[in-house]
Amino acid sequence: MNLFEIKGVYKCYHEKSKSKVYAVYNIDLNIKKGEILGLVGESGCGKSTLAKMLLKLEQPTKGQIFFNGQDITDYSFSQMRKIRNRMQMVFQGSVNSFNPYFTVEQIISEPLNNYSKESKEEKEKKIVSMLEKVGLNKTYLTRYSHEMSGGQRQRIGIARALILHPEFVACDEAVSSIDYALKNQILTLLTDLKQQFGLTYLFISHDIAAVNKICDRVVVMYLGNIVEVIPHINDNVEHPYTKALLAATLFPDPKKRRKNTVLFKEGEEIKIPDKGCVFQNRCLYTQDICKNEQPALITQKDEHYVACHLCHHY
Amino acid sequence: MVSILNKNVLEKLKKEKLAMLGLTIIMVFVCAGIFASVVAPNDPYKVDLTKKLLKPCAEFPLGTDQLGRCILSRLIYGTRTSFVTAITATALILALGVPLGMIAGYLGGWIDNFIMRLADIAATFPSTLLALAVVGVWGPSIVNIMLVFVVLWWAPFARIVRSTVIKLKEKEFVLAAVASGSSRTSILFKHIALNTISPIIVLATLRIAAVIMHVAGFSFIGLGAQPPTADWGVMLSDSRQYLTSQPFLLFWPGLTITLAVLAFNLFGEGLNDFLIPSSGDMAVIKGSDGKNA
Amino acid sequence: MLEQPVLSITNLKTYFYLEKQVVKAVDGVSLDVYKGKITALVGGSGSGKSVMSLSIFNLVDRPGKIIEGEIWLNGVNLRKLDEKQLQKIRGKEIAIIFQDPTSSLNPVLKVKKHLAEVIHTHHEGIGKKEALSMFRDVLFRVGLKNTDQILESYPFELSGGMCQRVMVAMGLLAHAHVLIADEPTSSLDLTTQAAILEELMRLKNEGLAVVLITHDLGVVAQMADDVYVIKDGKIVDGGTVYEVFQSPKHAYTKSLLDAIF
Numbered sequence A: 001m002n003l004f005e006i007k008g009v010y011k012c013y014h015e016k017s018k019s020k021v022y023a024v025y026n027i028d029l030n031i032k033k034g035e036i037l038g039l040v041g042e043s044g045c046g047k048s049t050l051a052k053m054l055l056k057l058e059q060p061t062k063g064q065i066f067f068n069g070q071d072i073t074d075y076s077f078s079q080m081r082k083i084r085n086r087m088q089m090v091f092q093g094s095v096n097s098f099n100p101y102f103t104v105e106q107i108i109s110e111p112l113n114n115y116s117k118e119s120k121e122e123k124e125k126k127i128v129s130m131l132e133k134v135g136l137n138k139t140y141l142t143r144y145s146h147e148m149s150g151g152q153r154q155r156i157g158i159a160r161a162l163i164l165h166p167e168f169v170a171c172d173e174a175v176s177s178i179d180y181a182l183k184n185q186i187l188t189l190l191t192d193l194k195q196q197f198g199l200t201y202l203f204i205s206h207d208i209a210a211v212n213k214i215c216d217r218v219v220v221m222y223l224g225n226i227v228e229v230i231p232h233i234n235d236n237v238e239h240p241y242t243k244a245l246l247a248a249t250l251f252p253d254p255k256k257r258r259k260n261t262v263l264f265k266e267g268e269e270i271k272i273p274d275k276g277c278v279f280q281n282r283c284l285y286t287q288d289i290c291k292n293e294q295p296a297l298i299t300q301k302d303e304h305y306v307a308c309h310l311c312h313h314y
Numbered sequence B: 001m002v003s004i005l006n007k008n009v010l011e012k013l014k015k016e017k018l019a020m021l022g023l024t025i026i027m028v029f030v031c032a033g034i035f036a037s038v039v040a041p042n043d044p045y046k047v048d049l050t051k052k053l054l055k056p057c058a059e060f061p062l063g064t065d066q067l068g069r070c071i072l073s074r075l076i077y078g079t080r081t082s083f084v085t086a087i088t089a090t091a092l093i094l095a096l097g098v099p100l101g102m103i104a105g106y107l108g109g110w111i112d113n114f115i116m117r118l119a120d121i122a123a124t125f126p127s128t129l130l131a132l133a134v135v136g137v138w139g140p141s142i143v144n145i146m147l148v149f150v151v152l153w154w155a156p157f158a159r160i161v162r163s164t165v166i167k168l169k170e171k172e173f174v175l176a177a178v179a180s181g182s183s184r185t186s187i188l189f190k191h192i193a194l195n196t197i198s199p200i201i202v203l204a205t206l207r208i209a210a211v212i213m214h215v216a217g218f219s220f221i222g223l224g225a226q227p228p229t230a231d232w233g234v235m236l237s238d239s240r241q242y243l244t245s246q247p248f249l250l251f252w253p254g255l256t257i258t259l260a261v262l263a264f265n266l267f268g269e270g271l272n273d274f275l276i277p278s279s280g281d282m283a284v285i286k287g288s289d290g291k292n293a
Numbered sequence C: 001m002l003e004q005p006v007l008s009i010t011n012l013k014t015y016f017y018l019e020k021q022v023v024k025a026v027d028g029v030s031l032d033v034y035k036g037k038i039t040a041l042v043g044g045s046g047s048g049k050s051v052m053s054l055s056i057f058n059l060v061d062r063p064g065k066i067i068e069g070e071i072w073l074n075g076v077n078l079r080k081l082d083e084k085q086l087q088k089i090r091g092k093e094i095a096i097i098f099q100d101p102t103s104s105l106n107p108v109l110k111v112k113k114h115l116a117e118v119i120h121t122h123h124e125g126i127g128k129k130e131a132l133s134m135f136r137d138v139l140f141r142v143g144l145k146n147t148d149q150i151l152e153s154y155p156f157e158l159s160g161g162m163c164q165r166v167m168v169a170m171g172l173l174a175h176a177h178v179l180i181a182d183e184p185t186s187s188l189d190l191t192t193q194a195a196i197l198e199e200l201m202r203l204k205n206e207g208l209a210v211v212l213i214t215h216d217l218g219v220v221a222q223m224a225d226d227v228y229v230i231k232d233g234k235i236v237d238g239g240t241v242y243e244v245f246q247s248p249k250h251a252y253t254k255s256l257l258d259a260i261f
Helices: A047-054 A077-086 A104-115 A120-133 A138-142 A150-162 A180-197 A208-214 A240-248 A288-292 B003-034 B071-107 B109-124 B127-138 B142-169 B172-179 B184-220 B232-238 B248-275 C049-056 C083-089 C111-122 C128-141 C147-151 C160-173 C190-205 C217-223 C241-246 C251-258
Strands: A002-013 A021-032 A036-040 A062-067 A087-090 A168-172 A200-205 A217-222 A225-230 A298-301 A304-306 C007-017 C022-033 C038-042 C064-073 C094-097 C178-182 C209-214 C226-231 C234-240
Touching (some): A002 A047, A021 A047, A021 A225, A036 A208, A047 A087, A047 A168, A047 A200, A077 A087, A077 A104, A087 A150, A087 B172, A104 A120, A104 A150, A120 A138, A120 A150, A180 A200, A200 A208, A225 A240, A240 C190, B003 B071, B071 B109, B071 B184, B071 B232, B071 B248, B109 B142, B142 B184, B172 B184, B184 B248, C022 C049, C022 C064, C022 C226, C022 C234, C038 C190, C038 C217, C049 C064, C049 C178, C049 C209, C094 C160, C111 C128, C111 C147, C111 C160, C128 C147, C128 C160, C160 C190, C178 C190, C190 C209, C217 C241, C234 C241
Parallel strands (some): A036 A200, A036 A217, A168 A200, C038 C226, C094 C178
Antiparallel strands (some): A002 A021, A002 A062, A217 A225, A225 A304, C007 C022, C007 C064, C226 C234
């Protein structure tokens, strides 16, 4: 069963001017109920924009978004308010994710106050219980975001997202600004909570190791397009961009040193081409067809889709 | 980069002391104004030509002016007009500028354009010209001058509020509030307004200082308060002819205006640090790479 | 015969004298950097690694102060030089690139002017034509192919990766023997990072000594020859990269390595 269905979604900025730019281009994607879907790509690939569109924090320029079978594409602010408790987002955990004037208690009780009709005591019990679940305690209730470390903020962000027991959580670079030791802890926390509450995740990251660790499937994006969908990012990847990404991933083991980490054309300006494949300017294997026709996302094997002319085995 | 730590800590201390100094001076003025009848040694309006242009003495601590009136008492009573005018004017400027700026920033579109064009007109309109026009039609008075400033000076506030709101709209915590299911009004007040206030309070404090000075200026050229009102600008105006012969007549009101303006400026600048939640001084030593655990 | 290190730091101590406490940012650090090798300095935030690189250049301001230690560069004790002499050395014999390349460059100067400044400071008396040809060479060396376009660009017109390459070019132009790279790729994308690191590798093979300061163990494993682990201002572990990864001596190093999945 699909929790989310994304059909032909585009997001365009400065539509009417010459410098219009597509942050997201013709995305078709389904998010299955109960899965952890990884979304990988570098800056400017549109992954954050896509996540925000799912929650209608950004409005798609074209296309449709279905949540639990309902078409929410044109839902108004108030219509969305009725279902926001079922979909939440964890942001990067920087100080910007929280109102600098709010205490932790205010931060976590905001979503609760919007949807719960319980008494004040019951709400407080819920908040303390959630804090404990994320490895903190009630002494944090009176703290401000700038008084906490990055790792603690990250956990508050998770607590805020989960307090309403949503069905879906989009984690946008949720472990990016934390060092290794803590990263592991947070990832374990996320998977534990998923089991406990029966959640579906969209896990956005540029950290391939983290994605491989917890995701069931991975979507790779480049400049607004999906280039590959694969269960795990390993040597089975076929798209030249995913290969370049994998080659550039440095494993923390000196015995696993690679000779070729740069599998793309260097020093080129990163620009969205007017027609053809989106990766044509940096790809090492560009042919004429790549410059003229956009490759479709086609199944290679079960659950493995690639958008590349040279990879399609006809 | 490493020296930021040093500067921040020092400046905080400095500003705290100066801000407190500014606040103290303001409080002195306010008390003098409120309790003028008790504090002033004499009646500011009592004319006695036999006692004109006296040097400071027991009866007249700062001497008398050309009509035998006590200078100190006039300064003390003048506090009332200056402060009341300045604070009222600033309050009206905020009442007009802040909501307009917020609406423009939050809603955008044609409303934003409309309000900003109004602000452009207000900001570029020459104040002296408008003051002359107003005075020409409704006569010179301190209230009329005050209204001139309200009509012209709401614009910079609206602009600043608008750009702060636009920046805030994109901040993650505002998106998070939307995702949390909060209503538009709740977002506007709790998240956006709250974070716009601190720069506004600072600017408002500085604006009070500017109003004091400009009102005194207009009174000086005869467009504001009129003699025999005990107003600092009027006192300056009255004493123009005595610039070379009795300079102290200009000195005392000039000093008082300067002191009042300085006090508000010091306080306003210092307020900046108090209101914005700080990110901590140890940030510089701990992690220059911006990452922390 | 054992080769002499091109940069040698002995017992460096940089303390910060704050109002209520003394922060020992660098507390007795000793390390050696050799020509043609990449020496990594690994530590988390707050470990003192960045303060160390600033200390080498004597760019630590009050309330920080270098209270002890020796810094030998090519046989010269930097601690005994005055500011004027140090200025000649900074950028010429030892260069540094920082984490955020776009903010390290002056936004109102074209790349051409940035490079010209290096020449002006360190090689006076070079004609315009000769200088331009030197610029083109050095830009090409760092992987920027459309040299004329880059020379006429402003920093904001270039991507993060390109800016970082310009920074390296500036160091090369001055014929630096040692390049200190302080988190040079943390703010860059994975693919751009790969390109910059490969560049540093190429330069190292040409004889440059590189000090790579980072918290990323992946970068260390891929690039480093020698590794020093720094925690709370002290070196707690060191050795070749294989030694440190396979048989870490200190508990902190072990915990860093354990956390990797």
